Amino acid sequence: MTKRGRKSKPSALRLVQGNPGHRPINENEPEPRKVFAPKPPRGFSKVEQAKWKKLCKQLSECRVLTELDLDALELYVRHWCSMMVALADVKKRGKLIVNKTGGEVWNPSWTEYKHSIQIVRSLQAEFGLTPSSRTGIVATADDDGKNRWSQF
DSSP: OOOOSSOOOOHHHHHHHOOTTOOOOOTTOOOOOBOSSOOOOTTOOHHHHHHHHHHHHHHHHTTOOBGGGHHHHHHHHHHHHHHHHHHHHHHHHOSEEEOTTSOEEEOHHHHHHHHHHHHHHHHHHHHTOSHHHHTTOOOOBOTTSOBTTTTO
């Protein structure tokens, strides 16, 4: 079951900004190791590999990519590529296509596009790939994966 309400603020951010609610701070919050150039998963197409490498480079430069994020990043890349293939088909054949009986039906690629775009948008927010989601991202680890706020 998912948690309700706002997402929790990272402990490092609460230490820096103060703790006005005086709630206990999790001193044992996980600090996954940062990764900088992970290899693309097996079975990726050339397009998926290119997208993977580009995103890994960008997320690593922002210091937000950790080893625990790789599965979610794989999902993002797969759905992004699926979305682009579906969009190409929609551009080619249109949102509505004619079936065997001569009636118009929704192009299955349109349905796939709409489904993939929802997943891509939610994962973009998780990785800070949208302007509004970047305001909530805290890149606290240095190049060695050590939390630079741990001395507080």
